[in-house]
Amino acid sequence: AAGVIQSPRHLIKEKRETATLKCYPIPRHDTVYWYQQGPGQDPQFLISFYEKMQSDKGSIPDRFSAQQFSDYHSELNMSSLELGDSALYFCASSLGGYSGNTIYFGEGSWLTVV
Amino acid sequence: AQSVTQLDSQVPVFEEAPVELRCNYSSSVSVYLFWYVQYPNQGLQLLLKYLSGSTLVKGINGFEAEFNKSQTSFHLRKPSVHISDTAEYFCAVTATGGGNKLTFGTGTQLKVEL
Numbered sequence: 001a002a003g004v005i006q007s008p009r010h011l012i013k014e015k016r017e018t019a020t021l022k023c024y025p026i027p028r029h030d031t032v033y034w035y036q037q038g039p040g041q042d043p044q045f046l047i048s049f050y051e052k053m054q055s056d057k058g059s060i061p062d063r064f065s066a067q068q069f070s071d072y073h074s075e076l077n078m079s080s081l082e083l084g085d086s087a088l089y090f091c092a093s094s095l096g097g098y099s100g101n102t103i104y105f106g107e108g109s110w111l112t113v114v
Numbered sequence: 115a116q117s118v119t120q121l122d123s124q125v126p127v128f129e130e131a132p133v134e135l136r137c138n139y140s141s142s143v144s145v146y147l148f149w150y151v152q153y154p155n156q157g158l159q160l161l162l163k164y165l166s167g168s169t170l171v172k173g174i175n176g177f178e179a180e181f182n183k184s185q186t187s188f189h190l191r192k193p194s195v196h197i198s199d200t201a202e203y204f205c206a207v208t209a210t211g212g213g214n215k216l217t218f219g220t221g222t223q224l225k226v227e228l
Contacts, residue, residue: 004157031214042204042218043158056213090157099208100146100165103216105158 002026004106006091012112013081021076021109025093031055032074033103034066035090043090049074050097061085081113116141116207118219126225129197135190135222137179137205147188148206148216149179158204164188175199200226 005024013019025032031050035043036059045058049068060066063081068074078085088108094101117140127133139145146165150158162173169181179190188205202223206216 033214033216035216042220043216045215045217048213048215056215058215092158094214097214099210099212099214100163101214102160102163103214104160105150107157 004091004093004104006089006106006109008109009107010110010112012114014114015081015083017081017113018077018079019081019111020078021089021091021111023074023076023091023093023106025072025074025091026095026104029093029095029104030072031094031097031101032068032072033090033092033094034060034074034076035092035105037088037090037108038084039087041087046076048097055097078111083113086111086113116143116145116209116217118205118207118217120205120219120222122222123220124223124225126227127195129226129228130194132193133191133195133199133224135203135205135224137188137190137219139186139188139205139207141186141207141209144210145207146210147179147181148208149173149177149188149190150204150206150218151175152202152204152221154201161190161203195224195226197226197228199224 034046046060092105149161205219
């Protein structure tokens, strides 16, 4: 079965640079979520989109922005990168954004800021 | 807001022995509960979830969990573990009736030894 596809899988950037992560949800899934998992930490919710509209917002820094496009894929843009942004970034998707709907996670994009 | 506590950061166990991973939650509203597993360098995979009905939930790979509302717990159990169960296990919660934002615990590293 098709899963959530994230690209790139690994990314190395320097401080103050910009990075863009892409996410392709499972076909027919209309809801996308972004999570950040720091080294040895639990995943932290950043932001979600339902039918191309922002549906919820978590601890996403102002330097970050995201959107969901007409084909339901999503991009997370991170600017003025800091060392502390080094983390594993998960994208996830679900059919419907309602509480309890099963959320399927991608394998993540590793961002290293040097 | 919700919070999740996983008291055990690491649980070592011998192969074929039973295991219990503890999860307690705190919330002022009703919640749905989830267990996810993360194998090294991989994404999060749903093991099982509790939405309503029977408090004993069976999941994949022989895992089960029991929802206890009075003790606000959702402990994960497996009667006989295999070396391939070595992974990080995350308990998560989301409020019912709203968006699908997951709040994770800090995770429990299950290490199965021969």
